[in-house]
Every structure is written in structure tokens, then in C-alpha cells.
Amino acid sequence: MAKQTKQRKTSGALKGILLSLNLLLVLATLISYIAPYINPEVFWIPAILGLAFPYLILLNVAFMLTWMIAGKWQLIFSLVTLLLGIPQMTLYIQFNEKYTEGIAQSGIKILSFNTHNLTQSPLPTSENPSKEAIFDYLDMEEAQIVCLQEFTTTGEQHLSEVRDLGKRLELPYHYLSNYYRGTLKKTNALITFSRWPVVNTGTLRDNRNKAFAVYTDIPLREADTVRIYNIHLESVNFQHKDYDFVRDITTPGHVEQDITQGSFSILKKLKEAYQKRVGQVDQLTGHMAQCPYPLILCGDFNVTPTSYSYHKISKGLKDTFRECGRGFASTFRSTLPISLRIDYILSDPSFSCCRHSTGKFSISDHFPVSAFILFPDGADSVK
Numbered sequence: 001m002a003k004q005t006k007q008r009k010t011s012g013a014l015k016g017i018l019l020s021l022n023l024l025l026v027l028a029t030l031i032s033y034i035a036p037y038i039n040p041e042v043f044w045i046p047a048i049l050g051l052a053f054p055y056l057i058l059l060n061v062a063f064m065l066t067w068m069i070a071g072k073w074q075l076i077f078s079l080v081t082l083l084l085g086i087p088q089m090t091l092y093i094q095f096n097e098k099y100t101e102g103i104a105q106s107g108i109k110i111l112s113f114n115t116h117n118l119t120q121s122p123l124p125t126s127e128n129p130s131k132e133a134i135f136d137y138l139d140m141e142e143a144q145i146v147c148l149q150e151f152t153t154t155g156e157q158h159l160s161e162v163r164d165l166g167k168r169l170e171l172p173y174h175y176l177s178n179y180y181r182g183t184l185k186k187t188n189a190l191i192t193f194s195r196w197p198v199v200n201t202g203t204l205r206d207n208r209n210k211a212f213a214v215y216t217d218i219p220l221r222e223a224d225t226v227r228i229y230n231i232h233l234e235s236v237n238f239q240h241k242d243y244d245f246v247r248d249i250t251t252p253g254h255v256e257q258d259i260t261q262g263s264f265s266i267l268k269k270l271k272e273a274y275q276k277r278v279g280q281v282d283q284l285t286g287h288m289a290q291c292p293y294p295l296i297l298c299g300d301f302n303v304t305p306t307s308y309s310y311h312k313i314s315k316g317l318k319d320t321f322r323e324c325g326r327g328f329a330s331t332f333r334s335t336l337p338i339s340l341r342i343d344y345i346l347s348d349p350s351f352s353c354c355r356h357s358t359g360k361f362s363i364s365d366h367f368p369v370s371a372f373i374l375f376p377d378g379a380d381s382v383k
Contacts, residue, residue: 015072018063018066019074021063022063022067022074022077022078023077025056025059025060025063025078026060026077026078026081028049028052028056029049029053029056029057029060029081029085030081030084031045031046031049032046032049032050032052032053032056032088032306033084033085033088033306034046035047035049035050035053035306035307035308036050036306036307036308036310036311037308037311038308039278039308040271040274040275040277040278040308041275041278044271044274044275047270047271047274047307047308048267048270048271050304050306050307050308051270051303051304051306051307053088053092053304053306054092057082057085057089060078060081060082061078061082063075063077063078064078064079064082088305088306090322091305091306091319091322091329091341092305092328092329092341093327093328093329094321094322094325094326094327094329095326096323096324096325096326107354107355107372107373107374108144108145108220108372108373108374109141109142109143109144109145109370109371109372109373110143110144110145110146110147110228110296110298110345110370110371110373111138111141111143111145111146111147111368111369111370112146112147112148112149112230112298112299112300112343112344112345112368112369112370113134113138113146113147113148113149113343113364113366113368113369114148114149114150114232114299114300114343114364114365114366115134115148115149115150115151115152115364115366116150116363116364116365116366117150117151117152117188118130118131118134118150118151118152118153130363133363134363134364135165135168137359137361137363137368138165138169139168139169141359141368141370143169143370144171144194144195144196145171145192145193145194145195145218145228145296146169146171146192146193147190147191147192147193147228147230147298147299148190148191148192148193148230149190149230149232149299149300150188150232150300151176151187151188151189151190151191152186152187152188152189153186153187154185154186154187155185155186158185158186158187159187161187162174162176162187162191165193166193169193170195171193171194171195172195173193173194173195173196173197173198174191174192174193174194174198175191175192175198175201175214175216176189176190176191176192176214177189177190177191177203177211177214178211179210179211179232180209180210180211181209189211190211190213190214190230190231190232190299191214191230192214192216192228192230194216194218194228196218196219196220197218197219198216198217198218199217199218199219199225200216200217201214201215201216201217202214202215203215204280204283204284204287206234206276206279206280206283207279212231212232212233212234212280212284213229213230213231213232213280213284213287213299214229214230215227215228215229215230215287216228216230217293220375221375224294224375225293226293226294226295226296226348227291227293227294227295227296228295228296228297228298229284229288229295229296229297229298229299230298230299231284231297231298231299231300231301232299232300232302233277233280233281233299233300233301233302233303233309234273234276234277234280234302235273235302236269236270236273236302237269237273273302274303274307274308274309277302277303277309278308278309281308281309281312281313284313285312285313285315294348294350294351295317295347295348296345296346296347296348296351296373297313297317297344297345297346297347298343298344298345298346298369299343299344300342300343300366301313301342301343301344302342303342304340304341304342305319305341310344313346314344314346316349317346317347317348317349318346318347318348318349318351318352318353319344319345319346320344320345320346320347320353320356320371320373321341321344321345321356321369323352323353323356324353324354324355324356324371325356325357325358326356329341329358330358330367331343331358331366331367331369332365332366332367333362333364333365333366333367342366343366343367343368343369344369345369345370345371347371347373350375350376351373351374351375351376352373352374352376353371353372353373353374354372354374355370355371355372356369356370356371357369357370357371
């Protein structure tokens with residue numbers, strides 16, 4: 001009898017601990033839902049929970065199944081939480097119908113790609129085979145507008161290399177802006193290539209004088225000009241030691257670093273990056289509000305869809321993944337144990353999308369994204 005009483009007490013204690021953890025998880029998940037509406041400069045913790053959104057969802061599923069198998073009513077907590085999160089889940093996974101090839105061929109194909117400086121090694125760009133692999137990929141994709149981030153070439157002929165790539169892609173017009181002014185023998189830039197002439201250009205720089213967006217006005221049809229924004233918001237700037245720390249703490253029996261110090265370093269970098277993006281996003285959205293043309297915006301946002309920056313930028317625009325993407329969206333390839341969607345193509349609501357693709361091209365740490373955009377009355381008259 002005493003043994004049974006002890007077992008019941010132990011079982012009750014474990015149940016209480018499990019329920020407490022479940023309720024903490026539910027609270028964290030609900031906060032992640034409202035993260036897009038909270039300015040990280042005011043309160044930054046929800047931004048971190050928004051980043052962890054996919055994991056929070058998976059943990060809620062695990063808790064719900066655990067309670068279900070045990071036949072306990074407590075499954076209701078995670079079940080309701082998951083139901084409330086369905087709108088946010090559509091930012092990560094879609095089940096749209098497959099596109100029609102004929103329709104896609106009549107659209108304007110736009111491609112965005114963070115090229116990771118055209119290389120993953122410390123070798124100069126001209127000596128690394130990954131650069132040629134990236135150029136081959138871009139050539140194969142046959143996009144009519146290509147927006148590249150972290151495009152880096154070095155040496156006396158660095159600008160000639162940009163022009164040569166434009167010729168190779170049959171995109172003779174381009175506009176680029178180096179991240180920092182004063183670069184003489186190196187291109188380290190945001191660059192947009194176009195099949196059509198560019199009639200107006202500009203660069204947006206933050207309070208550190210760093211370029212985070214370029215825009216090009218392109219007359220796609222005789223009476224229609226479209227503005228293309230190519231953006232690269234503030235990076236977290238993780239170093240190898242940060243990725244090593246995350247690998248260590250997520251590998252059982254492999255912790256070799258101080259957990260407190262490593263966690264503080266990562267949280268500090270995440271906080272600073274989220275807050276720096278706020279100023280960039282405010283400047284960008286203010287500029288977009290004054291745009292006289294329909295716009296297409298693409299690039300590396302460095303944030304997930306459950307973030308303040310994405311919510312503010314995408315307001316009033318169409319996300320091509322949500323419109324016509326399929327499957328689970330992951331555009332960033334890293335050692336972090338989480339799939340991230342941080343590269344986007346957004347369009348004016350008057351446009352429609354008939355295809356969105358994420359290219360599983362593993363040279364860069366990002367995957368390229370592309371979409372076929374249609375005008376309201378079709379793209380047949382595009383020259």
C-alpha cells in the first residue's frame with residue numbers, strides 16, 4: 001500500500017511538472033504569435049520567440065500527443081494554441097496547386113539570391129570555383145530580373161566582371177551600390193540586373209551609412225513602370241564560435257563551452273540585429289509609401305515571417321510564397337537546428353503570381369527564390 005501511495009505521489013508530481021512545462025510553452029507560443037506587432041526597440045524578447053516559432057509549434061504537437069496517448073484532458077491547452085496559430089503556420093507552409101507551364105512562360109520571372117560573397121571559402125573570388133557555379137545557375141534560371149545580395153568581386157577588373165555577367169545572363173542593364181562607400185578595387189554590393197532599361201535608381205542607407213536597399217525603376221511596358229526594391233536588412237553577424245556553441249548544446253554529451261557566456265553572446269547579437277533593423281524598416285517603408293509606381297520587393301530580410309520587420313514591410317503587399325508556393329519554406333542553410341525562411345519576394349497587390357520556387361542550390365548559405373509575376377491584364381504585352 002505504501003509503495004502504491006508513493007507511486008501515485010511520484011506520478012502526480014511528474015504530471016504537475018509536465019503540465020507546468022506545457023503551460024510555459026503555451027505562453028511562449030502565444031507571445032510568438034504577437035511578435036510581429038511588437039517593436040523590438042520597445043521590447044525585444046517576443047522577437048526571439050517569433051524566431052523560434054517552428055520549434056514552439058513542434059513542441060506543442062509533442063505535448064498534445066503525449067496528453068492524448070495518456071488519455072488526459074490537458075491536451076486542450078496545446079490543441080487550442082495550435083488552432084490559434086494556423087494563420088502564422090501559413091507563412092511557413094503552403095499547399096497551392098501546381099503552376100501551369102504555359103502561364104509561367106507568359107509571366108515575368110524575378111529571382112533573388114544572397115550569393116554569400118560568391119564564395120564560402122577564404123580564397124579570393126577569382127580563385128574559387130563556387131563563383132562559376134553561381135553564374136552557371138543564374139544563367140540556367142533565365143530570369144528577366146535578378147536581384148543579388150552580397151555580390152563580391154575583387155581586382156582591377158571587378159566592374160568588368162559585373163558587365164560580363166550581365167551579358168552572359170542577357171540582362172544588359174544593371175544598378176549596383178556598394179554596402180560601404182569608398183570601395184575602389186572591390187565590388188561588395190547589392191546589384192539588380194534587368195532585361196529592360198533602367199530609368200531611375202537610388203540607394204537607401206542607414207545611420208551608419210551602410211546600404212541596405214537599392215531601387216530601380218523599370219518600364220516593363222510602354223505605359224507601365226515598375227519599381228524593384230532589392231534589400232538586405234541587418235545581419236545577426238554570427239561568428240563560427242556562435243554556430244559551434246549552438247551545435248554543442250544541441251548535441252547530447254557534446255557541450256564544450258560555457259553555456260551562460262555562449263547564450264548571452266547569441267542573445268545579445270540577436271537583440272542588436274532586431275533593433276537595428278527597425279530603423280532600416282522605418283526608412284524603407286517610408287520610401288515605399290512615396291513610390292509613384294507599382295512595386296516588387298525582394299531580398300534577404302534576415303528575419304522570419306513571424307517578425308516585426310516582415311509584418312511592417314509586407315503590409316499591403318502579396319507574398320509570392322503564400323500566393324503560389326508549395327511545401328515548407330526554408331531559404332537559409334546553416335548549422336542552426338532550425339529551418340529559416342528569411343528571403344522573400346513581395347509584390348504590389350495588383351499583380352498576381354503563378355509560381356514561386358526555392359532553388360535547392362547549396363553553394364551559398366542561402367537558397368535562391370524566384371517567382372513568375374503577372375500584370376493585372378496578363379503579361380503578353382510585356383516587351
